Amino acid sequence: MEDKVWAVAAIILLIGGAVGGYYGGTLTATPSEESVSKSDYDALSSKYEALQEISLPDVIKIGVAYPLTGPIAPITLKIIKAAELAAKFVNDTGGIAGRSVRLIFEDTAAEPETCLEAVKKLVEVDGVEVIVGPATTPSMLAVAEYLNRRKVPIIAPSASAIKISEEGGPYLFRTVPSDDLQTAALADLVKSKGWKKLATFVLGQDYGIGLEQGLKENLEIIAPEVEIVKSVRYDPEKMDYRSELQLVKDAKPEAIFFATWVEEGYVIFRQALEIGLDEALTFGGEGMADVAFFDDPSTAEFMTKTNMMGTKPASPKDRYYYQQFYTAYKETFDEEPSLYGDYMFDATMIAIMSVAKAGVYDGEKIKKAIPAVAEHYIGATGQKAMNENGDPLLAKYDVWEIVEGDEGPEYSFIGEWEKASGISWK
Amino acid sequence: MNWAQLLLNSAITGSLYFLLTLGLTMTYDLLNFANVSHAELITFGAYIGYVVSDTLNLGFIWGVTASFFSSGLLGIISYMLVFRPLARRGADFIHLCIASVGYSLTLRFLMQQAWGQDIVLFESRFKAFTLGPIRLSWLGVSIMAMAIALFVSLHLILTRTKLGKAMRATSNNIVLAKASGINTEQVLLVVWFLGSALAGIGGVLKGCDTMVIPVLGWNLLIMVFATAILGGIGSFYGAFAAAYSIGLAENLSVATLGHLGLSTDYKGIVAFGILTAMLILKPTGLSGIKVFRRTLLRSDRN
Numbered sequence: 001m002e003d004k005v006w007a008v009a010a011i012i013l014l015i016g017g018a019v020g021g022y023y024g025g026t027l028t029a030t031p032s033e034e035s036v037s038k039s040d041y042d043a044l045s046s047k048y049e050a051l052q053e054i055s056l057p058d059v060i061k062i063g064v065a066y067p068l069t070g071p072i073a074p075i076t077l078k079i080i081k082a083a084e085l086a087a088k089f090v091n092d093t094g095g096i097a098g099r100s101v102r103l104i105f106e107d108t109a110a111e112p113e114t115c116l117e118a119v120k121k122l123v124e125v126d127g128v129e130v131i132v133g134p135a136t137t138p139s140m141l142a143v144a145e146y147l148n149r150r151k152v153p154i155i156a157p158s159a160s161a162i163k164i165s166e167e168g169g170p171y172l173f174r175t176v177p178s179d180d181l182q183t184a185a186l187a188d189l190v191k192s193k194g195w196k197k198l199a200t201f202v203l204g205q206d207y208g209i210g211l212e213q214g215l216k217e218n219l220e221i222i223a224p225e226v227e228i229v230k231s232v233r234y235d236p237e238k239m240d241y242r243s244e245l246q247l248v249k250d251a252k253p254e255a256i257f258f259a260t261w262v263e264e265g266y267v268i269f270r271q272a273l274e275i276g277l278d279e280a281l282t283f284g285g286e287g288m289a290d291v292a293f294f295d296d297p298s299t300a301e302f303m304t305k306t307n308m309m310g311t312k313p314a315s316p317k318d319r320y321y322y323q324q325f326y327t328a329y330k331e332t333f334d335e336e337p338s339l340y341g342d343y344m345f346d347a348t349m350i351a352i353m354s355v356a357k358a359g360v361y362d363g364e365k366i367k368k369a370i371p372a373v374a375e376h377y378i379g380a381t382g383q384k385a386m387n388e389n390g391d392p393l394l395a396k397y398d399v400w401e402i403v404e405g406d407e408g409p410e411y412s413f414i415g416e417w418e419k420a421s422g423i424s425w426k
Numbered sequence: 427m428n429w430a431q432l433l434l435n436s437a438i439t440g441s442l443y444f445l446l447t448l449g450l451t452m453t454y455d456l457l458n459f460a461n462v463s464h465a466e467l468i469t470f471g472a473y474i475g476y477v478v479s480d481t482l483n484l485g486f487i488w489g490v491t492a493s494f495f496s497s498g499l500l501g502i503i504s505y506m507l508v509f510r511p512l513a514r515r516g517a518d519f520i521h522l523c524i525a526s527v528g529y530s531l532t533l534r535f536l537m538q539q540a541w542g543q544d545i546v547l548f549e550s551r552f553k554a555f556t557l558g559p560i561r562l563s564w565l566g567v568s569i570m571a572m573a574i575a576l577f578v579s580l581h582l583i584l585t586r587t588k589l590g591k592a593m594r595a596t597s598n599n600i601v602l603a604k605a606s607g608i609n610t611e612q613v614l615l616v617v618w619f620l621g622s623a624l625a626g627i628g629g630v631l632k633g634c635d636t637m638v639i640p641v642l643g644w645n646l647l648i649m650v651f652a653t654a655i656l657g658g659i660g661s662f663y664g665a666f667a668a669a670y671s672i673g674l675a676e677n678l679s680v681a682t683l684g685h686l687g688l689s690t691d692y693k694g695i696v697a698f699g700i701l702t703a704m705l706i707l708k709p710t711g712l713s714g715i716k717v718f719r720r721t722l723l724r725s726d727r728n
Contacts, residue, residue: 069543070543233688234689234690235690240635242435243684246432247680247685250427250428263639267635
């Protein structure tokens, strides 16, 4: 009997202690607002600020791994100016909590091996915890494994191949939409034009192959009647494409899809004109929407003669944020921003803002902050909310064609494409 | 498949390879080392051609002429400043090769400083015309004509002149040639000049056909070496046959890969497959094959 009394008393004490402890603990952990005096609040604030000062370095380093030399350097050297502009924007307005932003440039030479070396140097030697770049898909894929292992995020402004979403991993982000969407837009363009016999002539690397395959897959779904009569994947270093172009000519396509860089484009289009491949119509992706093509009269003549059309990720040019970027770029560098300049600007801004949001200069924490920052970021290229692969969720494409303007050939924007509504012609 | 067009494209490619290879194979034979800086003589020729033709606006013919002389002169300077002092100090194959790599990089970066990294495009435009089943530009015609003219001229120099005899004698045995009273030093200077000048012409033609970049010659170097080895080091006639064989192999492989839907990146497999087979079956290259050997012997007898 005595034992039972002690047992009941012990249970009552146990329950009482647990309940008391719970309420006591809760009260200590979350004091109501009224219970915190002003002096407590000030003390907490200064403590918080002190913590912030300790966690962010005086200079916030943002790595920029992009081609500074090599065949595409004439274009990429213009693109990186947009990164400089983003850093200038932030530094001119007081930096991040008083810390200045410093860009550290490393040359990738548009080669995967050099890019990996550049990224390793940024991380291991310069201690960079977030990187903007690189320019091309092979370079992006080359650094993926290292950056995922080393837990340093990278934001690409121009590498658009589908393969990056599939194989990139959690530390790879992009401000440029995946070609997955662009190939859907291109397939819509083919369908709306009623072309039935197509040929493709693409760069024999992930970028070109991704576009070619994506276009074919989308056409199989929306326009199975379209026949691909010839597909050529060219070697960018060969610099002589007569035989490749002849294969396309022999297949007698109605329209030819081109995906080239500007450098080889000069040679390809000169030789295409020479072999008389200007009877078919031509079209292409964003890579073909570059005014640099017009620097060569033969290239310009071929593109105009074949009435080249295509798609290009749209920048909301009538919006404040694009205007702000455009005006500042022109004032600072006294030239027009190049293709992808706006995407580079947004990539750099998101990188900087993600460091600010993370509150600490640590790759893992910055990586977690990037999607949150992107979710609410509206930049020169519009809203940048990202999907689970780190790709922009929303993308709009301009539909363009090359026309003969008063001062020579020019890109004329003739429509817009959105996933939900397809092409709406202007 | 338009076979006539394919053969014509192969002839253009082969003509360029012949012009680019000749200097390399000649200097390789005389000094017994692979001159990597030959690539830069190609690029230098292209830049000089551009400056004279477009910047000074003197026209393409003067551009080609200027490339010929300036690349030739650069070849002589390279020999006198870098390779001759090394060879006199007893440098062997490896030393000379490594020196040529270093010298090559120096020249490339100097050109990069002078002309920048931007793409240079010739403004000279050559009209294209249709001839039966083929379509051809006047530049293609110029490239082939230039290669044939130079082949004939060099053949005549080698077989009909004292200089040609001296060149062949120096190539066969430099000590014996010297003992026979041949001014071998003069012969070496002529060979360096001619080889480099031809590389310059090849460079300006290739540059005009495509574009000029600091790595123009460097990107061509592997094919140039392949042609020299396939032809047999030092063989003028072998180089001629090898250049057109590689040109044909390259264009045929492009057509085959294109039909299979594969990237033309793999074209090297065919060209280098032929090269590997040749090295296994006939390490002396095409010049080791009877018909070429006979030609050479006949030349020697003259």
